[in-house]
Amino acid sequence: MQNDGKARFIEALRRFAAAFRHTMFPEGYVCLGCGKELPSRYREQSLCPECIESLPFKTGKCCAVCGTPVYVGGLCRRCSAFAPDYDRAFAPFYYRGIARKFVLDLKLGGRLYLAGYMADYMADYARGIKLRFDVVTAVPSTAKTVRIRGFDHTELLAKAFSDRIEIPYLKTMNRLKHKLDQSKLGFSDRFDAVKGCFETLPGTDLNDKSVLLIDDILTSGATASECASVLKDSGAKHVYVLTFAR
Ligand SMILES: [Zn+2]
Ligand SMILES: [Zn+2]
Secondary structure, eight states: HHHHHHHHHHHHHHHHHHHHHHHSSSSSSSSSOOBBBOGGGGTTTTSSSHHHHHOOOSHHHHTTTTTTOSSSSSSOOOHHSSOOOEEEOOOSBBBSHHHHHHHHHHHHTOEEEEEEEEHHHHHHHHHHTTTOEEEEOOOOOOOHHHHHHSSSSSHHHHHHHHHHHHHBOOOEEESOOOOOTTTTSOOOHHHHHHHTTTTEEEOOOOOEEEEEEEEEOOSSOOOOOOHHHHHHHHHHEEEEEEEEEE
8 A cells, every 4th residue: 555655656756757857858849930840950050951941141232321132332222312320230131931930929929039049140140240339239119018018029139149249238228109100101201200219218328339229120220210319319429230130
């Protein structure tokens, strides 16, 4: 009888240990792009060979300021007519395919572990182009958005990036409101629509520093430009923008 009890206890312990092991170290790794189980030699990249092949790396000629693809060198039509307040914007990927999936899975799907994975690519890219800056900051979300989502995806991205690149992260701004729906606005109206959406935190002194502003994607660049304007009002000498995709 006593032995029966002991055997049951050992069995329960064994099952508990197995469940714990499974939680900590899931059986088989899966591809972050398509969810297929990964052969062991691809586990370090966390992507299967097909997904690695389809990563939409940004290549070809780009505008020297905003990074949009151009046919000839120099500036794009928009930057020639209307210079943004940031100095230059960079991104390792086009916003499509797996890169788009990562952005949406992080922001809307709450797959927070993707922040570190995305930051790996951004850090490799920043090292590759020898981007120089003194401090890392992020385009903030409103307090209400952070409360609803339970996290601030750009802050997670910026902190993970800062850890990898070993340059300090600094929270510099609050977002007071969200821009109005911009989908029906023309290009220059988008820049007007974000005026007054951001303020620097009290005591923020960027005193001649070069700031790297992190966001997940850059579309019109109006948000990044407004943040750069606010950061420069607080003393930043240069504001560079690095997004995961554009
Ligand atoms: Zn895959
Ligand atoms: Zn441009």
